[in-house]
C-alpha cells in the first residue's frame with residue numbers, strides 16, 4: 001500500500017451555491033423514495049429486521065424514517081460471542097491494512113455524502129449545514145484514526161543500552177462495545193467504532209434508539225469497505241441492550257457518548273469484576289455539559305452576539321458543546337441583552353429540510369416536554385428577555401428563549417437542558433464568572449469574549465473545561481484541530497479526534513530481550 005497523504009479535514013459544502021444545495025436535495029429525493037428504511041440487527045452474516053423501534057422525523061413525527069428490531073438478550077450474547085471468538089483474526093491484520101479499509105469506508109461515505117446527510121436530517125432533524133458537517137466529521141474520524149493506528153503500531157522510542165533490546169508496542173484490548181447518542185448520529189458512532197477497529201479490536205455498535213437508521217449506515221460503510229462481518233456487529237435497541245453489553249465479562253472496552261446519568265452508571269457497572277473476567281474494563285466516557293460563556297466588559301458585541309446566538313441555538317441547542325449560560329460583565333449587560341433579544345427575535349425556526357433553518361424541532365416529545373419544563377421554571381424564577389414565537393405546531397418544536405436574573409440556586413443554572421434555552425447572568429468581573437464555573441460539576445466546553453490578552457491568559461489558566469473557545473463560537477470542534485471532550489463529570493478527558501485517543505483502545509506491552517547470545521542453538 002502506498003503512504004497515506006497527510007490528514008486534512010473534509011471540506012463542508014458551500015450551501016450558498018445552488019449547485020451544492022441541489023446535491024443535497026438529490027440525496028433527499030433518493031432517500032425519501034426508500035423510507036422507511038430497514039435498520040437491522042446485524043451479527044456476522046445474519047441480519048434480522050423488525051418493527052419494534054421506529055424512528056420518525058422530529059419536525060414531522062408522522063413521517064416514519066426507519067424500522068428496527070430490538071436486539072434480544074440472545075442476540076447480544078451472540079454478537080459478543082462472535083466478536084470475542086474471532087477477535088484475534090482482526091487483531092492480526094497489520095495496522096496499514098486496517099487503515100486502508102477505514103480509508104475506503106471514508107471514500108464510501110464521501111461518495112454518498114448527500115444521501116447520508118439526508119438520513120441525518122430526516123432521522124435526527126439536523127438542518128442541512130449541520131447534517132453535512134456530521135458526515136464530514138465521520139469521514140474525518142475514519143481518516144484520522146487510520147493514520148493514528150499506523151503511527152501507534154510503530155510504538156514509542158525507548159532508551160536502549162548495549163546488550164539489551166527494549167520494545168514497547170500496543171496490542172488491541174479485545175471486544176469494544178460502542179454506545180452512541182443520537183445528536184451526531186453518524187459522526188459519533190463512526191468515531192468511536194473507527195478508533196476501536198483501527199487499533200485491531202472487534203467492535204459492537206449500539207446506536208441510539210432514536211437513530212437506528214444512521215447507525216445502520218455506519219456499519220454498512222465499514223462492511224462495504226472490507227471490515228469482516230465478525231469484526232463489526234450492530235445491535236439495535238434501547239438502554240437495556242447497552243447495559244447488557246456493559247455487564248458482559250467478554251467486553252474489554254466500553255466507548256460511550258451520551259448523558260451524564262447513563263455515563264456514570266456505566267462507569268460504576270464496568271468497575272465490577274465478575275467471576276471469570278480476567279481483565280479490568282476500560283471506559284471511554286463522554287457526557288453532558290453546562291457550557292458557560294464569559295463576556296467581559298470590553299467584548300466586541302458585533303462579534304459576541306452572533307457567536308453566542310449560534311452557539312446556543314443552532315440545532316436547537318442539542319449539541320453537547322452548545323452554550324447554555326452566559327456570564328456578562330455588568331457594565332455592558334444591558335446593551336448585550338438588548339442586542340441578544342433582537343438577534344433571537346429573528347432566528348429562523350423551522351423544518352430541518354428548509355435551507356436557512358437555524359432552530360429545528362428537538363429530537364422527540366420527551367425532549368420537548370423537558371425543555372418546556374425548564375423554560376417554565378426559568379420564567380417563574382427570572383425574567384424572560386426573549387422568546388421567539390410562534391413555532392411550527394407539527395413537530396417537536398420549542399421556542400428559543402433567553403432568561404435573565406435567575407437566583408443562583410435554580411436547577412436551570414446547574415442541569416443540562418439540551419434545548420433552545422439560554423440563561424444570562426450579570427457578573428461584577430471575570431473572576432466572579434470563573435468562581436461560578438468552578439462550582440459546576442460539568443466541564444465540557446466554555447467560551448470567553450475579551451479584548452485583553454491578560455484576561456484571556458487568566459481565564460485559560462483557571463478554566464477547567466475540556467474545550468475553551470476564545471472570541472468565537474463554542475461549537476463545531478474539528479477532528480485533529482480541536483480534540484474534543486470534557487473533564488470533571490463531563491467525561492474521562494480522552495479527547496476524540498486528538499493524538500491520545502487511540503491509546504484508550506490498546507494495552508501497552510514491553511518486551512526486553514537480552515541480546516548477549518551465548519552461541520547459537522542449531
Ligand SMILES: NC(=O)c1ccc[n+]([C@@H]2O[C@H](COP(=O)([O-])OP(=O)(O)OC[C@H]3O[C@@H](n4cnc5c(N)ncnc54)[C@H](O)[C@@H]3O)[C@@H](O)[C@H]2O)c1
Nearest residue numbers: 180181182207208238239242243258259262286287288320
Ligand atoms: N461529551 C460529548 O462529546 C458528547 C457528545 C454528544 C452528546 N453528548 C451528550 O449526550 C446526551 C444526549 O444524547 P442521548 O440523549 O442519546 O444520551 P443517553 O445517555 O440517553 O443515551 C446514549 C446511549 O446510551 C444508551 N443507554 C441508555 N441507558 C443505558 C444504560 N443504562 N446502559 C448502557 N447504555 C444505555 C442509549 O440507548 C443510547 O444509545 C447529552 O447529555 C449530551 O451532552 C456528549
